[in-house]
Amino acid sequence: MNFQAIQQIKGQKEGNYPKRLDMYAVLNEIKGLYYNTNQTPCTDCVITDTVGEKHKVIIYKDGPPARLIGTQQVFSLYAYDGTYTDKITGQQKSYTGYSGFWVDNPQRHQQAGQQSSSQTPQTPPQQANLPQGIDIIQIAERIACALEKIANKGQSFEEKYNLNEEEGDCLI
Numbered sequence: 001m002n003f004q005a006i007q008q009i010k011g012q013k014e015g016n017y018p019k020r021l022d023m024y025a026v027l028n029e030i031k032g033l034y035y036n037t038n039q040t041p042c043t044d045c046v047i048t049d050t051v052g053e054k055h056k057v058i059i060y061k062d063g064p065p066a067r068l069i070g071t072q073q074v075f076s077l078y079a080y081d082g083t084y085t086d087k088i089t090g091q092q093k094s095y096t097g098y099s100g101f102w103v104d105n106p107q108r109h110q111q112a113g114q115q116s117s118s119q120t121p122q123t124p125p126q127q128a129n130l131p132q133g134i135d136i137i138q139i140a141e142r143i144a145c146a147l148e149k150i151a152n153k154g155q156s157f158e159e160k161y162n163l164n165e166e167e168g169d170c171l172i
Contacts, residue, residue, distance in 0.1 A: 002049035006098065010079040018078040020100050025049050026072050027064055047075060058099040067140050074103035
């Protein structure tokens with residue numbers, strides 16, 4: 001499943017909602033949480049499908065946590081047409097956008113019958129080939145803490161939020 005397959009169902013409905021397809025994609029970037037005009041929490045993410053096509057997508061409700069950046073996840077997406085005004089020329093331009101949901105537990109999602117298509121994702125999730133005893137989540141959290149410390153000119157994440165490693169506040 002890829003963005004081209006989602007383009008093909010653009011405009012189709014399932015009940016009152018746009019038809020969505022589930023696809024595996026690598027989560028490249030999370031741009032932040034905001035609330036749309038209906039006051040629904042949304043997260044802009046950048047993902048890459050199985051053929052290497054990369055797009056910004058709007059994820060409704062709970063977006064994926066930052067620790068999943070760089071991993072392959074399941075997204076239930078639909079395509080839509082939009083327009084915007086070019087800031088330089090002032091001309092109206094059209095684009096295709098992608099919205100949907102991050103599927104936090106693909107097995108539960110399929111068992112509950114919530115899969116929006118009879119098509120099944122064909123690519124299995126990427127598995128990290130790490131030596132025994134190395135925890136990728138712990139590594140990512142340590143990197144995040146180090147970057148935070150650099151960005152804040154010496155004040156670590158733990159110091160900023162008054163976390164105490166001995167009391168179990170910090171996962172590192």
